[in-house]
Structures are given as structure tokens and as C-alpha cells.
Amino acid sequence: MFGHRPNRRRIDPSSYIVRLSNLIGVLVSTFRHLDSHQLEKGKRRRRRSKNLSRSYTFVRIRGLKMEVNKEKYAADLSSIEAARARISSFIHKTPVMTSESLDAISGRKLFFKCECFQKGGAFKFRGACNAIFSLDDQQAAKGVVTHSRFLPFILHMFSFPCYLIGLDLTTFFKISGNHAAALALAAKLRGIPAYVVIPKNAPQCKVRNVVRYGGQVIWSESTMQSREETATKVLQETGAALIHPFNDGRIISGQGTISLELLEQSPQIDTIIVPISGGGLISGVALAAKSINPAIRILAAEPKGANDAAQSKAVGRIVTLTETNTVADGLRAFLGELTWPVVRDLVDDIITVDDTEIIDAMRLCYEILKVAVEPSGAIGLAAVLSDSFRNNPAWKDCNQIGIILSGGNVDLQVLWNSFRK
Numbered sequence: 081m082f083g084h085r086p087n088r089r090r091i092d093p094s095s096y097i098v099r100l101s102n103l104i105g106v107l108v109s110t111f112r113h114l115d116s117h118q119l120e121k122g123k124r125r126r127r128r129s130k131n132l133s134r135s136y137t138f139v140r141i142r143g144l145k146m147e148v149n150k151e152k153y154a155a156d157l158s159s160i161e162a163a164r165a166r167i168s169s170f171i172h173k174t175p176v177m178t179s180e181s182l183d184a185i186s187g188r189k190l191f192f193k194c195e196c197f198q199k200g201g202a203f204k205f206r207g208a209c210n211a212i213f214s215l216d217d218q219q220a221a222k223g224v225v226t227h228s229r230f231l232p233f234i235l236h237m238f239s240f241p242c243y244l245i246g247l248d249l250t251t252f253f254k255i256s257g258n259h260a261a262a263l264a265l266a267a268k269l270r271g272i273p274a275y276v277v278i279p280k281n282a283p284q285c286k287v288r289n290v291v292r293y294g295g296q297v298i299w300s301e302s303t304m305q306s307r308e309e310t311a312t313k314v315l316q317e318t319g320a321a322l323i324h325p326f327n328d329g330r331i332i333s334g335q336g337t338i339s340l341e342l343l344e345q346s347p348q349i350d351t352i353i354v355p356i357s358g359g360g361l362i363s364g365v366a367l368a369a370k371s372i373n374p375a376i377r378i379l380a381a382e383p384k385g386a387n388d389a390a391q392s393k394a395v396g397r398i399v400t401l402t403e404t405n406t407v408a409d410g411l412r413a414f415l416g417e418l419t420w421p422v423v424r425d426l427v428d429d430i431i432t433v434d435d436t437e438i439i440d441a442m443r444l445c446y447e448i449l450k451v452a453v454e455p456s457g458a459i460g461l462a463a464v465l466s467d468s469f470r471n472n473p474a475w476k477d478c479n480q481i482g483i484i485l486s487g488g489n490v491d492l493q494v495l496w497n498s499f500r501k
């Protein structure tokens with residue numbers, strides 16, 4: 081019933097020895113016959129990798145020492161130092177404030193970098209100034225153009241119930257026009273035109289700031305398509321340079337000057353907490369700070385209702401959201417392709433907070449620091465006071481914390497009216 085099993089072939093060990101020696105022979109002769117061209121190519125490759133390794137640096141990310149390629153970022157310490165030299169006579173060196181009461185509440189030593197006192201009321205002036213003063217005379221003469229965001233539908237919905245109880249969020253929390261206003265102001269200093277495309281339904285306070293600084297308002301319909309078409313038309317007609325609010329090396333370098341100042345003013349800082357939206361601010365801050373002190377921690381603060389950066393870090397690629405919902409109107413943009421690599425490699429973590437926490441932090445800034453901060457500007461304090469930060473063992477050693485109060489552009493009309501009643 082069982083078939084005949086063929087005999088196993090006997091293996092002669094000497095045949096293996098013969099095969100092995102043949103193989104060695106082939107390898108030796110191949111190596112001998114490598115022509116000089118191939119050897120030269122190999123040497124070049126080794127030389128290139130040696131040069132590349134020089135452009136790498138070590139930084140500490142999530143407690144680990146990691147190698148990152150300095151060459152792949154849109155800015156570096158030298159471009160940030162060059163930005164400082166370019167803009168220092170135009171910008172304010174903003175103060176660093178401390179408060180024993182807030183230290184007691186947070187359980188850490190806090191250093192508030194008051195960019196709400198920057199010209200134009202926000203850090204944005206640094207980047208805008210650097211971009212505008214980097215233009216050559218011929219390009220500058222044609223002016224600059226930008227278009228700004230407006231209140232999304234979802235925030236209008238959120239605002240309506242508040243309106244019914246007498247609080248109008250659309251006017252209380254000024255719409256983020258910080259980049260547009262900063263650009264208009266920097267252009268005025270250089271004596272060149274700034275064209276700002278603004279939708280017809282934009283709140284007056286935003287328009288007022290741009291006009292106050294001499295910007296030329298170009299009206300568009302409220303749709304994104306209309307805004308972009310209008311901006312393109314202005315570009316074609318004027319030849320002006322389009323200055324992006326964050327996805328631009330000159331903007332990132334300008335924002336990075338904050339770290340140069342902060343770490344001179346308070347060198348003991350071991351952690352910096354930075355609001356994040358498009359990522360221009362945190363990219364500049366992280367690139368400069370980690371070059372000066374590779375051990376420093378950079379934490380981003382982001383609203384839960386616009387947590388695209390936290391999601392991007394979690395999945396390792398840029399994530400965009402279909403809608404955002406937060407009072408922090410300056411923090412609703414998504415990361416760009418120039419800011420994402422810096423956020424991916426140099427930002428240690430992203431702390432998300434809800435709007436109640438942001439508003440509570442804003443109130444503490446008014447009450448204790450006596451500083452007018454907008455919601456986007458107060459989010460760093462909200463992050464430091466949040467349970468997710470306090471209870472995370474990874475951050476228990478963050479004892480000397482720099483917080484960027486990034487802006488103070490709030491329309492206080494509603495508050496003022498309530499005093500008059």
C-alpha cells in the first residue's frame with residue numbers, strides 16, 4: 081500500500097568544498113576587475129555621506145536623543161539671527177513677565193513672553209517685517225499682498241446662543257487678522273503698498289486694524305474661491321509679492337527671533353509652550369531654541385476644536401479637518417509643508433485644551449498679570465494649567481516654563497458697552 085520511497089541522494093562533502101572555493105574565486109576576480117570608475121563612484125558616495133553627517137545634529141525628542149537633518153528645514157539659527165539683525169530696529173523687544181500668584185496656581189515657575197505688546201498687537205509683526213525687508217527694492221516697489229481668514233459658519237452657530245444671552249462672541253473675540261495687520265504695518269514702514277483681500281462680511285474691527293496701518297483693502301465675496309480669485313487678480317495686476325502667513329522661510333525666521341530674545345532674558349527656561357495653528361510661530365521658536373539649547377522642551381498648545389496638529393503628530397502626516405470650532409480664532413489654520421517637518425521632528429508634544437480652559441486662562445491674564453490677551457494668545461497658560469499637562473509624568477521636570485502670550489487683539493466693544501449700562 082505504501083509506494084516505493086526513492087533512496088535519498090548521497091551528498092558528497094567534497095563537492096561542497098569545490099563549490100565554495102569556486103564562489104570565492106568569482107568574488108575575488110570580480111573585486112580585482114572593478115574598474116576605476118566604479119571605485120571612484122564608491123569613494124564619492126562615501127564622501128557625500130560624510131558631508132551629510134556634518135549637517136546632522138542631535139536633539140532630545142520625547143526624552144530620546146535623536147538625529148535630525150538641519151538642511152531639510154525652511155529656516156535655521158543663522159537665518160533667524162539674520163532676521164534679528166534685519167528687524168531689530170523696527171520691532172519691540174517684548175518684556176518677560178512673572179507672577180508669584182500664577183506660579184503658585186501652576187506649581188511651576190512661569191515666564192510670560194508678552195508678544196501681545198509687540199507692534200500690531202501680536203508676534204506676527206516679526207515675520208511680516210522680516211519678509212518685507214528681505215525683498216529687493218524692485219520687488220518691494222510693487223508691494224505685497226495677502227488675504228485673511230474670516231469667521232467660519234460653525235463659529236457663527238456657536239455665537240448665536242451667546243448672542244441670545246447678551247454676549248456677542250463675533251465682536252468680543254476679534255477675528256484673526258493679525259498677519260494682515262502686521263503686513264500692512266511693515267509695508268508702511270518700508271513705504272510700499274500692502275493689498276489685503278478681505279471678504280465683505282468680515283467684522284469691522286479687523287478691517288479697522290488693516291486700514292489703521294495703511295493697508296489697501298480689496299473686497300471679495302465671502303467664499304474662499306472669491307478670496308483666492310481676487311488675490312490672484314491683484315497679483316496679476318500689481319506684480320506684488322504674495323506673503324504667506326506661516327508657510328514661508330522668511331516668516332518662520334522672523335518668528336524665531338522670539339526665542340533668541342527669550343533665552344537671553346531668561347536663560348534658565350527648560351520648556352517653552354507655544355500656541356500652534358499653521359505652525360510658523362512654533363517652527364521658528366523650536367528651531368532657534370533647540371539650536372541654542374538642544375535639551376529644551378518645546379510643547380505646542382492647541383484647541384481641542386481645531387486639533388489638526390495633534391492628529392498630524394499622532395499619524396505622522398499632515399491632517400486637515402473639515403471644520404474647526406474654537407474661540408481661539410487665530411488657531412484654525414492647518415500645518416503647511418514647510419512647518420510640518422519642524423513640528424514632526426522638534427516639537428516634543430501637543431497639549432490640547434478646550435475653550436473653557438482657554439477663556440479661564442484669558443481671564444487669569446487680565447486679572448493677575450493685568451495684560452489684555454486674545455484667546456489664541458492665552459492658550460499656553462491654559463495648557464500649563466490643564467490636567468493633561470499636570471498629570472503627565474513626562475512633564476514633571478518642566479519647572480522653568482516660558483509661555484508665549486502671542487497676541488492681544490481683542491475687540492472690547494461688548495465689555496465696554498456693558499460698563500456703560
Ligand SMILES: Cc1ncc(COP(=O)(O)O)c(C=O)c1O
Binds near residue numbers: 357358361410413487
Ligand atoms: C495670536 C496668535 N497666536 C498664535 C497664532 C498661531 O501662529 P501660527 O499660524 O504661526 O502657528 C496666530 C495665528 O494667526 C495668532 O494670531
